[in-house]
Amino acid sequence: FFGNDSMQLLPFPDWEALPYDHFSPHQDIISDRLAALYRIPNLKKGAIVTTVATLMHRISPRTYLDGHHFILKVGEALSIDILRTKLAGAGYQSVSQVREHGEFAIRGSIIDLYPMGSNTPFRIDLFDNEVDSIRLFSPDTQRSLDKIDEIRLLPAKEFPMTDDGIEHFRSAWRGLFAGNPLKSPVYQDISDGLCSPGIEYYLPLFFEKTETLFDYLPANALIVTIDHPEAHATEFWREVSMRYEQMRHDISRPILPPE
Numbered sequence: 001f002f003g004n005d006s007m008q009l010l011p012f013p014d015w016e017a018l019p020y021d022h023f024s025p026h027q028d029i030i031s032d033r034l035a036a037l038y039r040i041p042n043l044k045k046g047a048i049v050t051t052v053a054t055l056m057h058r059i060s061p062r063t064y065l066d067g068h069h070f071i072l073k074v075g076e077a078l079s080i081d082i083l084r085t086k087l088a089g090a091g092y093q094s095v096s097q098v099r100e101h102g103e104f105a106i107r108g109s110i111i112d113l114y115p116m117g118s119n120t121p122f123r124i125d126l127f128d129n130e131v132d133s134i135r136l137f138s139p140d141t142q143r144s145l146d147k148i149d150e151i152r153l154l155p156a157k158e159f160p161m162t163d164d165g166i167e168h169f170r171s172a173w174r175g176l177f178a179g180n181p182l183k184s185p186v187y188q189d190i191s192d193g194l195c196s197p198g199i200e201y202y203l204p205l206f207f208e209k210t211e212t213l214f215d216y217l218p219a220n221a222l223i224v225t226i227d228h229p230e231a232h233a234t235e236f237w238r239e240v241s242m243r244y245e246q247m248r249h250d251i252s253r254p255i256l257p258p259e
Contacts, residue, residue, distance in 0.1 A: 012037075018243065020201050024199065037059070060158050090156055090160075093156070117154045121136070123144050134149070173187055185253070186253055
């Protein structure tokens with residue numbers, strides 16, 4: 001009903017995980033969320049659709065996306081080593097064959113990349129240290145398709161896996177949780193540059209401060225609610241609090257309080 005040629009319709013989906021779950025959302029969900037967060041601040045006309053529970057989550061600050069996206073253009077100089085470091089810091093996973101969002105593969109002078117927020121992956125062909133061509137390609141057939149001039153790369157996670165991001169996480173963890181952090185697999189994984197399943201529920205430890213979706217909205221945004229949002233908010237908070245009480249006693253995996 002809301003979507004037409006003149007109006008953008010942006011879903012901001014739920015993680016589709018229970019509070020404090022030990023597994024992470026699907027990469028396609030993260031892709032849709034990051035694409036929405038990137039586009040919302042400059043949205044002139046459109047509708048953002050989300051749920052009350054999703055709206056209650058703290059999310060990464062706007063400065064995170066502002067500082068962790070970049071554009072690749074045909075004709076630009078490009079170092080494979082620098083790109084690999086950038087992609088790893090942005091949470092992308094190196095694979096032998098790209099099939100899902102947040103993956104990349106490097107084979108000689110050819111780089112396959114599936115950026116977050118994109119409907120298709122891209123194949124970058126280098127000539128020496130210059131981007132010679134960028135093509136769409138099919139993840140099913142692995143065949144190259146149409147040429148394009150540039151691609152926008154969003155981070156693959158909603159939190160930074162850079163050296164600074166990891167160190168901030170480690171420092172925040174030690175300041176918040178008692179005991180030896182080396183006994184926690186989550187702390188060890190992040191220290192090693194690995195994303196533990198369910199790491200999204202530790203997102204605040206990567207930032208000085210977090211924000212909410214309201215911080216991303218244009219000043220003239222109109223908020224429309226349906227179906228008794230207060231009741232849904234109360235029920236979600238009850239569920240969060242209940243699961244926190246059930247799971248907070250695991251000393252190997254301490255969890256953040258609901259607030």
